[in-house]
Amino acid sequence: EAGVTQFPSHSVIEKGQTVTLRCDPISGHDNLYWYRRVMGKEIKFLLHFVKESKQDESGMPNNRFLAERTGGTYSTLKVQPAELEDSGVYFCATSIGGKTQYFGPGTRLLVL
Amino acid sequence: GENVEQHPSTLSVQEGDSAVIKCTYSDSASNYFPWYKQELGKRPQLIIDIRSNVGEKKDQRIAVTLNKTAKHFSLHITETQPEDSAVYFCAAGYNFNKFYFGSGTKLNVKP
Numbered sequence: 001e002a003g004v005t006q007f008p009s010h011s012v013i014e015k016g017q018t019v020t021l022r023c024d025p026i027s028g029h030d031n032l033y034w035y036r037r038v039m040g041k042e043i044k045f046l047l048h049f050v051k052e053s054k055q056d057e058s059g060m061p062n063n064r065f066l067a068e069r070t071g072g073t074y075s076t077l078k079v080q081p082a083e084l085e086d087s088g089v090y091f092c093a094t095s096i097g098g099k100t101q102y103f104g105p106g107t108r109l110l111v112l
Numbered sequence: 113g114e115n116v117e118q119h120p121s122t123l124s125v126q127e128g129d130s131a132v133i134k135c136t137y138s139d140s141a142s143n144y145f146p147w148y149k150q151e152l153g154k155r156p157q158l159i160i161d162i163r164s165n166v167g168e169k170k171d172q173r174i175a176v177t178l179n180k181t182a183k184h185f186s187l188h189i190t191e192t193q194p195e196d197s198a199v200y201f202c203a204a205g206y207n208f209n210k211f212y213f214g215s216g217t218k219l220n221v222k223p
Contacts, residue, residue: 003155004155033211035213040215040216041215042116042118042201042212042213042214042215042216043156043201043211043213043216044213045210045211045212048209055209056209056210059210091155091156095208097208098207098208098209099208100146100158100161100208101146101158101208101211102158103155103156103157104155105154105155106155
């Protein structure tokens, strides 16, 4: 069984630019979560989809972040415009019925 | 909201020794406590978890204990091996919804 995949693995952009991160869940996983880890700190929750619906977006830092999950399959997380403090590792995790969360390898974002 | 604190931030042990990582949480409603291991350059992987109706759970060399009254839980690794070297994250959640993570413990097992 293929695991959660994320693309790209790394992204280096300049402040003010736009970046879109993608997460492909394990087939059949209806719950999808986005998390972020800023250098050396805890992994922080951003938002949670159940199928295509946003269940909880209380962790989204501000309106520069937009997450979508059209059709309830893959999800994208767009940051526009990016700021220096957006740098970090963005993880996607998916689960069936909200149970064990399986993590992707993460996208390492660096905003210069 | 929930706040999870994890200690120590780094831990160095000799191969064969035991390692203990401790976490505390603030929200008494939390009822699910997973532990993830992240090896260098790899994804976080679930290694063990415990629900609030259980006080202890063991899987080979790994065990987790939970004290609901004190709101703390711990990961115990016995007979450590070099391949146990990684960053370990504790987390707390309610009914498998979003997780609140600790800041991670970098474990180094010296051969």
